């Protein structure tokens with residue numbers, strides 16, 4: 001298993017919102033759900049490689065800022081055209097008020 | 106063969122209709138007939154060449170059609186509809202029976218009038234083949250004149266000038282994009298084009314085109330090795346009209362996309378819908394074409410779709426993007442919401458303070474989130490405080506949550 005990576009403080013992301021997190025050569029999107037949980041997905045839309053963190057979070061859906069493709073950020077599932085391909089998702093945990101994510105090997 | 110759903114036109118609308126019918130649980134045969142020689146693709150990338158060439162972007166991967174049991178006949182044209190026999194005839198002479206028929210025949214570029222004073226070979230952009238022809242022939246240093254300062258003309262101007270062609274855009278109206286966005290946004294788009302080297306002539310018409318020279322109403326003459334016309338589009342209605350369906354600024358449909366024949370529907374760029382105060386309206390937008398197709402597919406499957414969201418449109422101009430929701434009217438009351446990034450959102454309200462339209466323009470994708478929230482505020486019919494709308498420090502999402 002790979003290490004947990006420190007992302008941000010829990011209060012750096014408002015509830016029902018998203019931030020961009022760049023690590024290595026990759027960009028991720030980190031979400032704070034209305035229930036207070038945290039989630040992580042790939043940061044770029046699978047349609048045209050746009051940063052999802054500029055999009056709108058409503059409930060468990062992230063809507064891409066560019067052509068309104070939608071994904072469920074808890075499962076990564078594409079939920080509306082033109083998004084067809086799913087997003088990768090990553091495990092997230094909270095330790096001492098810090099959000100951490102784990103990358104797949 | 107059992108008669109099922111037949112869709113004429115395999116653009117975004119037609120493909121979305123097949124998608125909508127299957128999503129609604131329709132299990133019968135779906136035949137999608139399209140006359141373009143390419144596998145069904147997206148049109149928007151044809152004028153936005155991020156890099157060297159226009160992209161050929163499929164709407165769905167090939168296996169989607171097999172998985173969803175869509176019989177795709179591409180490169181095939183429908184030549185006639187027989188309403189009493191309920192079938193369509195293909196170019197090959199073969200007939201296909203239908204239970205429900207959707208016309209998603211799209212639109213074609215509006216041509217210069219036949220008496221236009223021109224001896225040049227005018228080019229138009231609608232299909233992938235058109236885009237490839239432009240990309241092959243126009244190179245660095247080419248002199249290009251684009252007639253029409255609408256979205257497609259301006260996107261092409263941006264793509265071609267990024268290729269180091271010399272581009273002039275000729276627009277008859279006093280400002281570019283006059284039909285689609287308010288003056289503040291027209292001005293920002295104009296300024297961007299100017300700084301990136303495109304010459305835009307507004308309030309200007311063409312007097313004559315001769316020997317690769319375009320004489321303008323201002324007295325100026327510009328060189329046009331390549332002449333491109335982008336003066337709007339006309340709905341493809343011949344098939345419908347020949348079958349006796351009502352055509353009025355597009356194939357006339359009701360709110361459920363039915364024509365005057367209850368088994369024939371029309372959606373997307375080819376159709377017109379009644380809009381209060383505006384008469385029969387065509388939308389000519391990718392999202393609207395997809396939404397309408399998806400909903401028409403559901404209707405043909407016997408399911409009543411949700412109400413249509415306000416129309417939405419986007420355009421890319423260089424590294425900037427523009428988004429519009431609703432139908433802006435220059436006469437409307439406008440609230441200006443400047444963005445910290447230097448972009449701008451204009452929001453229109455009616456006399457009661459209800460939001461009716463908005464437009465935004467900024468570098469990157471900075472307007473997407475706010476425009477989406479405004480679309481939701483419009484659907485909710487709320488009347489937010491204009492001062493809050495104008496204040497970039499008040500997130501629009503708070504207004505959406507407060508209602």
Ligand SMILES: Cc1cc2nc3c(=O)[nH]c(=O)nc-3n(C[C@H](O)[C@H](O)[C@H](O)COP(=O)(O)OP(=O)(O)OC[C@H]3O[C@@H](n4cnc5c(N)ncnc54)[C@H](O)[C@@H]3O)c2cc1C
Nearest residue numbers: 114116117118140148149183210211373374389390391394
């Ligand atoms: C270059 C370009 C750039 C664009 N950029 C944007 C943008 O940035 N944002 C935006 O919102 N919109 C944009 N649009 C508009 C958007 O692409 C259209 O609104 C959308 O394609 C309409 O979809 P449609 O399926 O209704 O029609 P179409 O895409 O026109 O598809 C109709 C299809 O039906 C076929 N057909 C017609 N008659 C027959 C027949 N008798 N038999 C068989 N097939 C037939 C046609 O050949 C065509 O392939 C752009 C359009 C163009 C051309």
Ligand code: FES
Nearest residue numbers: 045047048064069
């Ligand atoms: S880039 Fe996200 S929907 Fe197109």
